[in-house]
Amino acid sequence: METTSEISTGTKVQIEYVPYRRLCPSPLNVRKRQPTGIESLAETIAAKGVMQNLVVHETTGRAKLPKLGVCAGQRRLAALDLLYEQGRITKDYLVPVLTVSEGEALAASLIENREREAMHIADECVAFRLLTEEGKSVAHIAALFKVPDIAVRRALKIANLSPLLLDLLREDRLDYEQAKVLVLTDDHAMQERVWNDAHNAWQQRPSELRAAITTAEIDARENALAKFVGLEAYEAAGGRVRRDLFSDDQNAGYIEDADLLHRLATDRLIELSQGVCAEGWAWVETRTRYDALEIMRHGRIPSTTRQPTQAEEDELAALVAKRDAAHMELNAYYDEDGEPDEARQDRLDADVTAATYAVDLYAERFESFDADDMKGAGAFVCLDDDGQVCIERGLVRREGVPGQPANASHAIQQTGTPQRIPKERPLHGEKLCKRLTAHRTAAVQIELAQQPGVALAALMYRMIPVVFDDVYGHAYTDHAVRIDVHTTRDALVSNADDMADSVAWKALEGERSKWARMLPKRTDELLPWLLQQDTDVMSNLFAFCVAATVDGISPADRAHPVNELANTLEVDLTRYWTATRAGYFEHVPKDRIVTVVGETVSTQAAGELRGMKKGDAAAAAERRMTDSGWLPEVLRNREVPERITYGRWNDDENTDGDPDEEADPESKRETVTLAEPDQTGDRPIDGDAEEAEAA
Structure with missing residues (x-):
């Protein structure tokens, strides 16, 4: 049986059909890698036959009919071998071949393999659609080509692009990612309108195209109500969902009926x-x-x-x-x-x-x-x-509540029973608060290190209430400076992995290196060295050491004693902290990113971010917020904790009473750290602080 003549390597020859038993692999086939996908190809051949001829050449041998070596078509030969092993074809199964001379075999193998062009995705998708129009089911097509059902449904979805957009896809003027978004709607007119309205390159990004199509709809993956109700319950109630077949998320879709x-x-x-x-x-x-x-x-x-x-x-x-x-x-x-x-x-x-x-x-x-x-x-x-x-x-x-002031901020009943703290959903989580307040601490430290007078006052402010406990023993005051002399250098780095890029940190490390070079290397030489220094060296070194003990790291956005120093020094945190992707935006939800950009830059800029993935939105936010001077609420909070007092005292200096008689002798302590225990590690807590917190 013969077909139309074809030309191979300059020689006019014809395709002929030969029995499968005459075929064998050729050493002249340039493909040496083990073929793949043989099972799928075998199923196709079993269903439709060998639709593309093999290229063969005669081999030397004593047989009356010499064997034909396959120099081009080893995958098809391997598929035929599999079908024969399975008993689905016989040795007499006819296979179309194109016979060339042994001298032409190598060139024929190279030409067929090198010049082959993969089918364009647009044409493949349309071909799948044509098969369905012939009556083939999705399951049949998937089984025929050994692909998942979802792959066939996605191909059929792409084939539903308008003819105009399909042509653009074939010409590579529309890429596959853009096509996946445009087929969110089956309306060809809307597909073309959305694409034609995207005049600028940024408007042609998949996220922007998606936002244009689903502008009045609810993204089921991000909406709290959609997560709570579930798409199945919503659809069971008659709600319509615009499905995203190209997402592996089972909740991928856009809800059209917000009221429902x-x-x-x-x-x-x-x-x-x-x-x-x-x-x-x-x-x-x-x-x-x-x-x-x-x-x-x-x-x-x-x-x-x-x-x-x-x-x-x-x-x-x-x-x-x-x-x-x-x-x-x-x-x-x-x-x-x-x-x-x-x-x-x-x-x-x-x-x-x-x-x-x-x-x-x-x-x-x-x-x-x-x-x-x-x-x-x-x-x-x-x-x-x-x-x-x-x-x-x-x-x-x-x-x-009888007798309860309308603006009261404390709990209803003041009893000995521990009161439940209101469960607030904080704007910034514990880890992010520690990250941000670590930067705040570094900024306060470098500012304090440059003002010896304030450093001396801060340390004395911490020490005097302890030394003069007969005067100040009735008050508990939280402090930022740690009198037990522990630096917070390691805590700053461990709580903020981007600390090395901080302006404040670089300045602090520069100061540290300067003093480290000046100080003696042996501890027993330190006191004599200090006694020999002039006032300027001593005051500046003192300021740096006090600054290094400042502890302002906090797990929550709340009033903090470090703000008393920050306010005294008039620290401008915008000099030391800038909103970046790694330092802030990656650690907050996407909605927060959009809100910040909308409030700081413009609603238009926020709208551009809304259709992006979170990572892209974070990067875009960093670019748009450059030099904005924006600070998160944690760093804008300059509140100082309220002074907590207990017992009684007499502010009248002319009182005849002995203040010690009115004070509870058990309320006085010698001295220990007053910093909060949950900030940078295990620390001793002042007994007075415990009583104050329980009061």
């Missing part, structure tokens, strides 16, 4: 609130978002925390270990070099959120309230930013 989503979330929260109401609260209200300010306007009734059983302790320990492991894995990701992996980062973020929520939820079971107190109090059932349910119990409306 809100109604479903509210109904589910109300259902959950029934169980909370059954606990005995006077009232229970639901909120689709957690409003910390609203909750803080309420008072709180006291609660007690029971001791967990051994089994509960073990379960809680397991949850804590899982949470810590999730944090470690996320931190390890941030420490890695190389290109950012948004999908992996999102997964690790989600793991940390889920593990933290599980610990918080489990710990709540140990808290209990007095039944009588509950009759005058209530609870909020809310959703946090991650779509997790948050229940705030023990709240009392201010106007409902």
Whole structure:
């Protein structure tokens, strides 16, 4: 059986069909690598036959019909071998071949392999669509080409581009990533309008095209209500979702009916609130978002925390270990070099959120309230930013508390029972607060090191209340300077891995190196050396040493004693800290990045970031915030802790009473560190401080 003639290496020959038994591998085939994908090709040949001829040459031998060596087409030959081994073809199976001379075999093999061009993705996708139009199912096509069903559905989605855009894809004027976004809509007119409206290169980025198509829709991967309700429940209620077939995230899609989503979330929260109401609260209200300010306007009734059983302790320990492991894995990701992996980062973020929520939820079971107190109090059932349910119990409306001032900020009942601290969702987490306040500390240190007079006053301010305890023994004052002489140098580096790039740190290290070169190398030589120095050297060295003990690192955004020094020195933190991707934006949610840029730069700039992935948004924010002078709330907070006093004293210097008679003798202590224990390590706590905090 013959077909039309073809020309090979300049010789006019014809394709002929020969039995499979005559074929054998040729040593003249230039492809030496083991062929792959043979199983898939074998299935195709079994279904459709050998659709492209093999190139062969006669081999030497004594047989009447010589063997034909395959110099081009080894994958097809391997597929035929597999089909024969499986008993699906016989030795007489006819195979199309093009016979060339042995001298032409090597050139024919090279020409076929080197000049082959892979099929363009646009043509492949259209071919899949044509197969469906012939009646072939997605499953049939997937089985035929040995690809997953999702690969076929994605190809069919690309084939649904408008003809005009398909031509642009074939001409490489539209890339595959852009095409994946444009097919979020099946409307050809909208596809073309979105593309034609993207006049600038930045508007043609996939994130910008996606934002243009889904401008009035809700991204199910980022919206708290969508996470809470779930796409399945939303679709079961009749809601429509614009699916993103090209995402591996099962929640990838865009919700079109915001009202339905809100109604479903509210109904589910109300259902959950029934169980909370059954606990005995006077009232229970639901909120689709957690409003910390609203909750803080309420008072709180006291609660007690029971001791967990051994089994509960073990379960809680397991949850804590899982949470810590999730944090470690996320931190390890941030420490890695190389290109950012948004999908992996999102997964690790989600793991940390889920593990933290599980610990918080489990710990709540140990808290209990007095039944009588509950009759005058209530609870909020809310959703946090991650779509997790948050229940705030023990709240009392201010106007409902007899004798309670409307603007009171302390707890409802001042009793000996430990009071529950309101659960605020902080704008900045503990780790980020420590990072930022480490930079604040470095800035205060370098400023203080340059003002010996202020350094002397700061140290005396720390020491005098201890030495003159008969005068100041009734007051507890937190201090930034550590009198037990521990430097905070290591703490600054461990809490802020970007400290080495800090202007303040470089100046501090420069000062340290200068003094290190001047100081004697032996400890026994230090005192004689100091006694020989002039006043200028002593005062400046003294200022640096005091500055090195300043401790302003804090795990939360709150009033801090270091601000008293910062305010005295008039430290301008914008000289020492700038918002960067690594130093800030990578450590906050994407919504926070958009908000900061919108408030500092412009709403237009924020809109550009909204459609980007978080990593891209963080990098873009760094560029747009250059020289903005913006500081996060933690660094803008210059509040100093309120002075806590206990016992009584008489401010009248002419009093006849002995102040020691009025003071509690047990309230006085010699001297120890007054810095907070949770900042930079284990430190001794002043006994007076413990009494003050309990008061």
